[in-house]
Amino acid sequence: MIACSLAFVFALSAAYVIANVLRARSDEIERLRAASSLLSQALDREVARSHALLIGLEHSPALQAHDIRAFQQQMASTKVPDGAWLTLSDREKLVAHSLRPFGSPLPTLADFKPQPAFFERIDQLDVSLTGRVLGVTLDKTAVAVNMKVRDADGSWTYFLTTVLSDQRFASILKDQRMPAKVTAGIYDHNLHGVVAMRGKEVFIAPVMAPAALSALRAESAAAGLISAADAEGHRSLLAYARSDATQWVSMVATRQDDLDAPVHRALKMLALAGVLVGLAGFAAWRYLRREIEPPIDQLERNIATADAAVKHLTGRLLQAQEDEHQRIARELHDSTAQHLVGAMLGVVHLERTLRTDDSTRSVLKDVKTTVESALNELRTFTLLLHPRDLGESGLAHALTDFVQGFLRRAGLRGTVSVDEAADSLPFELQRSLLRIAQAALANVYRHAKATQVRVSLEINAQHIVLSVDDDGPGGGRQSGSDQGHGVGIPSMQGRLIPFGGELKLEITASGTSVRAIVPRPVAG
Numbered sequence: 001m002i003a004c005s006l007a008f009v010f011a012l013s014a015a016y017v018i019a020n021v022l023r024a025r026s027d028e029i030e031r032l033r034a035a036s037s038l039l040s041q042a043l044d045r046e047v048a049r050s051h052a053l054l055i056g057l058e059h060s061p062a063l064q065a066h067d068i069r070a071f072q073q074q075m076a077s078t079k080v081p082d083g084a085w086l087t088l089s090d091r092e093k094l095v096a097h098s099l100r101p102f103g104s105p106l107p108t109l110a111d112f113k114p115q116p117a118f119f120e121r122i123d124q125l126d127v128s129l130t131g132r133v134l135g136v137t138l139d140k141t142a143v144a145v146n147m148k149v150r151d152a153d154g155s156w157t158y159f160l161t162t163v164l165s166d167q168r169f170a171s172i173l174k175d176q177r178m179p180a181k182v183t184a185g186i187y188d189h190n191l192h193g194v195v196a197m198r199g200k201e202v203f204i205a206p207v208m209a210p211a212a213l214s215a216l217r218a219e220s221a222a223a224g225l226i227s228a229a230d231a232e233g234h235r236s237l238l239a240y241a242r243s244d245a246t247q248w249v250s251m252v253a254t255r256q257d258d259l260d261a262p263v264h265r266a267l268k269m270l271a272l273a274g275v276l277v278g279l280a281g282f283a284a285w286r287y288l289r290r291e292i293e294p295p296i297d298q299l300e301r302n303i304a305t306a307d308a309a310v311k312h313l314t315g316r317l318l319q320a321q322e323d324e325h326q327r328i329a330r331e332l333h334d335s336t337a338q339h340l341v342g343a344m345l346g347v348v349h350l351e352r353t354l355r356t357d358d359s360t361r362s363v364l365k366d367v368k369t370t371v372e373s374a375l376n377e378l379r380t381f382t383l384l385l386h387p388r389d390l391g392e393s394g395l396a397h398a399l400t401d402f403v404q405g406f407l408r409r410a411g412l413r414g415t416v417s418v419d420e421a422a423d424s425l426p427f428e429l430q431r432s433l434l435r436i437a438q439a440a441l442a443n444v445y446r447h448a449k450a451t452q453v454r455v456s457l458e459i460n461a462q463h464i465v466l467s468v469d470d471d472g473p474g475g476g477r478q479s480g481s482d483q484g485h486g487v488g489i490p491s492m493q494g495r496l497i498p499f500g501g502e503l504k505l506e507i508t509a510s511g512t513s514v515r516a517i518v519p520r521p522v523a524g
Helices: 002-058 067-077 119-123 167-174 210-217 255-351 358-385 395-410 419-426 427-448 489-499
Strands: 084-089 095-096 133-135 141-150 156-165 182-187 191-198 199-203 223-229 235-242 248-254 414-419 452-459 464-470 504-509 511-519
Touching: 002 067, 002 141, 002 156, 002 167, 002 182, 002 223, 002 235, 002 248, 002 255, 067 084, 067 095, 119 141, 133 427, 141 167, 141 452, 167 191, 167 199, 167 395, 199 419, 210 235, 210 248, 235 255, 248 255, 395 414, 395 419, 395 427, 395 452, 395 489, 419 427, 419 452, 427 464, 427 489, 427 511, 489 504, 489 511
Parallel strands: 414 452
Antiparallel strands: 084 095, 084 156, 133 141, 141 156, 182 191, 182 248, 191 199, 223 235, 235 248, 452 464, 464 511, 504 511
């Protein structure tokens, strides 16, 4: 028993630990998703901030007047984040640079080797991002946020640019405060790496592992999870979020080994604990076998013997009680009832032979009514004390006939419903159920002050349920005592003991419900 208890407690503890570890793993995956989403949102905010800055410069009076010198001074004095700067370009070259004095030599656009769709994107979009390119002016790689400056006729001559260097993107990543073992990266719309970071180490222009690149290109969802090998061949779980505004991808990845490490540690600890519990259980089992089990086995045998003796004694007491009820019922029928019948005949004879006044006839009528009531009550008690036995008709017919006879003699309204399968029950159980119904109806007659009674016997796959319900207030009945002729609750409970049944009693202001519930015997 102790070994089983140890095993059960260990199993519960193991299930609890594993559930918590798996929940923590699931939470870690959700944190990866959230981190990729937050990084994408931070990138969108940076682009939106850059766009807003360009919108403000677009309406500069100096730019509207094509005063490039004055506009260059305005750009130079405009506050931008560290690692960012502003430029003004036409379709061929840079015209002004916020970090270069006016008149300084500036490169042509061809020097930047723009992509073929560069001007097409500027034409079509309010704001566009380039991929990562080398800025020949400062010899730094950077990403350009471009916005055309519309002329009065809707065409454009110049476009403004906020240039975001690798330093600026690294600063955006550092602001996210990623865990040490997580790799976070920003990739342009062509999935070319801009910047990545693992711990405190920053990687410029990271190259996405081929497996991850293929898996991501196959994904059409704006956000999700990918399982693929990283550049070093380690299996990794990658959470990505693709920006609706820029189509850039923010990715946060962790190696599968790091993600599964807590689970593996927990399994190892549980394995060790399982060995220790097994040893403890074996020791407890040996001790029980040697010291405790023999006395317990003897105690169980003694209890079983005592239980059998109690059931045997209960059966004898109930049989003695039933024999006594039969004897009393016979005496009442053969002696007392006959005396009452004789008295009734005498009263009838007096009514016929004596010439009496009205007062005497009234007295004789009252005596006759009293004797009739006593005789009827005596017959009802005789039925309750000794109803018909099962005979050859079976429980269904016997119980139905008894209840109907009781209702007729007691002057009560009621119904009776008996499952026909009752006749297939063991004979002793049938007789006990009939006697329980007899006892319950006796309580109704003597104590309930009821007007209506419902009796039912239902049989399902597991149980046999005998129910006796009345609508009496129940104020005077003694549900816990055995008063008069042994028809109380203890008698009913005693009849259920041999069959492992139970008695349920519920007394309310609207009536009383008695339920005798017995496990259905196994067929055969």
